[in-house]
Amino acid sequence: MAEYFTARGLPVPRELSTNPLTNWRRLLGIALTLAVISVGLQITNIDISHANPQFASRVVGQLFNWDTSILTPQNEFETFWDTAEGLMIVTIFLGIIATAFAVVVALPLSFLGARNIMTGNPITAAVYVVVRVLFTIIRSIDVLIVVIVMAVLLGIGNAAGVIALAFHNVGVLGKLYSEAIEGIDPGPIEAITATGANRFQVIWTAVLPQIVNPYISFTIYRLDTNIRLAPILGLVGGGGIGILLFQSINLFKYGAAGLIIFMIVVIVAAMDFISAQVRKRLV
């Protein structure tokens, strides 16, 4: 095929000049991928030979043999808020409060992290870079790690969970909000600037109306995610229903654990549905 081109003194198109079967780069890529996987299998030493099928099947059975005693206070010292459903409500609000805290911080920061607003003078351009790097660093630290740190700093409980979740979400929401600002139509900014409005008036009049919907949409998306994450926080000291789940598993109370897992699944599925519906109506 290549002779057609060489005979006429034309360069051979890239797609025709290499044979995929003898392309050493491609072969090297495939070899490297296989090497990484085989080394990984050696190092991680995945071995399921120690699993005990009888024990496992018994546990699975217990997971579905729900222990409903956790749904009522067990002694005179316990209140509704110590029951599984009480803790579930607390957990949902952990997610809501964490989202609210994150929004309050991320909202003003997002303007400082939007390129189209911050370019124009070297100082604001530098602020933009700093804010965006900050968002990236915050985002890159996993929530569970932040919870562990916060549990050490603030003690195990709801405060550690909420603050850790809020912290992580400042990074996520800050990035999403900033990108929403960067995606707006620049025309109105130009027009409002031309009327002699100051910078603040320009943002208020030309930018805000364009970002309200994306902001609400992103906030609901994160609220959904945070309510999913909240039950996990208790496993590492963040409060909420996760603590009860963690205790139940440690005490081999699989009937209680199974019921809690079921409750979490129901709440997460409900949140997923509600958030999708609300977001659909916004767009």
Added chain:
Amino acid sequence: MPSILSLRDVVMVYPNGTRALDGITLEVQRGEFVVLIGLSGSGKSTLLRCVNRLVTPTSGTVIFDGIDVTRAKGAELRRIRRRIGMIFQQFNLVRRGSVFANVLSGRLGYRSTWRTIASRPDRADVQKAFENLGRVGIAEKAYSRADALSGGQQQRVGIARALMQQPELMLADEPVASLDPATSHSVMKYLEEINRKDGITVLCSLHFLSLARRYGTRVIALKAGKIAYDGKPADIDERRFKEIYGEDAVEVEIGPERSQPQPMSANDAALRALADDSDIGRPDR
């Protein structure tokens, strides 16, 4: 009488190296209707944006009513900008906002930041907004969302917004390039009216030479960032047309403003005859 606008040796080089304006010097007198023509990329938009400093020229000075726009900063620059109205090819309205709110936003340069946040316009501003909407014939659309209007109506909202500034100079950046021919004339007539009745100086870029001839009192042609022609619209003949638009260009007409056919001007007839002639390709410079 001193000129309202004067540009001296204005050069604009964008960061990517594009030399959009290459030494523009011109004077605009109060009351003129100046039409800027030229190919896409010839610097028309940049020139307009240098006047109210939406872009800052690399060198040269822009003087508006005796004030150096190129040196102005902060509050002084905003005071200059509010005396200069501007309308845009894409209208640049806040699409989700009401027509009324869009028109009122033309008053921002006169309003405190606090009044902007509290959404508490003066009674006088509200009245002025309705007057200006009435002037451009869309008072009944005040409560509609801006993006629910047709292109021509949106541009009229743009004119009403600019009128709220009580400008002395109106910049119009391809105001009819997104509109159909009939709507184009209606928008151009509003510009003509504010020029003749209110004495607002107009600096307007246009694609169609026929519109430039019909509405301009003066035509400035830009070519590669330089002034290629500056004079009366009627004096643009075939030779000048080719100088501005290049040898291959053929003039096209935007439709007549009334439904009955208008008599073709002698000039247009000559241009058409020339355009049909195969001999006109030779260079004449």
